Amino acid sequence: MFDNPFSFKGRIRRLEYFISILLQAILFFPIVYLIKGMPYEREVFWILFLIFAWFTIAQGTKRCHDIGRSGLYQFIPFYFFWMIVEDGIPKKNKYGLNPKGLKGPEETGKIRQNEG
Numbered sequence: 001m002f003d004n005p006f007s008f009k010g011r012i013r014r015l016e017y018f019i020s021i022l023l024q025a026i027l028f029f030p031i032v033y034l035i036k037g038m039p040y041e042r043e044v045f046w047i048l049f050l051i052f053a054w055f056t057i058a059q060g061t062k063r064c065h066d067i068g069r070s071g072l073y074q075f076i077p078f079y080f081f082w083m084i085v086e087d088g089i090p091k092k093n094k095y096g097l098n099p100k101g102l103k104g105p106e107e108t109g110k111i112r113q114n115e116g
Helices: 014-034 041-066 069-076 081-083
Strands: none
Touching: 014 041, 014 081, 041 069, 041 081, 069 081
16 A cells, blocks of 8 residues: 555555545645744745645546546546545556456456356
């Protein structure tokens, strides 16, 4: 989990995406509160904002890749709710291997995934 969190390549599971969003929200606002009154407050804020934004967009892009979409879909209003609930494609897609480690029927040679 959290392998290359600032990279835009690959796929991540719903849980990692949800934890990413939660972690970002939990950390960003208290840090912004703590930097109030500091010298160079505005500069520090924008540096932190860019770091957190890059992290959030990178994780969102990888989550979109898991459900077989372009990373641009995350900019659709409220689409992040869909990214939290939608299950990923259970096989390898053009963005990479299944992050759950499960193989689809094309890779296993089985017709149904529940076959032993």
